[in-house]
Amino acid sequence: MLQALPDVQAGVLRSDQPKSFEACRNAAGTGFGPLNLSSVSQRSSRGVxxxxxxxxxxxxxxxxxxxxxxxxxxxxxxxxxxxxxGTLHVWSKKP
Known part of the structure; x- marks a missing residue:
């Protein structure tokens, strides 16, 4: 099960979305409920x-x-x- 910790802003950028600071910051505000990673259909429907x-x-x-x-x-x-x-990218408060 993959889920964000309480009080953590997290979200998913789908594969067709740009991988930029702004897009990622906006996606983080969309929320991320629990995801059963072993379920291919759940991963697919959530864009993971x-x-x-x-x-x-x-x-x-x-x-x-x-x-x-x-x-x-x-x-x-x-x-x-x-x-x-995968690869982890971290931007400071200002890109």
Whole structure:
């Protein structure tokens, strides 16, 4: 389950949206409810896919953008594992 901590501004930039300071800051204000990452349909409907980004405004006013580059889901017996890799960008209060 992926979810923002209480009192944290977070949101998703879909893969077709620009990955900029302004776009990320605006997306962070849209909210981010709990997301079951192991559910492909939930990920798809929420826009969490390679090329998308999870954006957040830090408690110090900086903007953080985690660009999703790869999502890998594997099942071994009864154990499921999921990994998400990407690049983290952080802008100070002013771009």
């Amino acid at each position: 896919a390679p090329g998308a980004a999870v954006c957040s405004v830090t408690n110090e006013g900086s903007v953080a953008m985690a660009v999703i580059e790869h999502i890998d889901q594997a099942t071994t017996g009864v154990t499921r594992s999921l990994s998400v890799t």
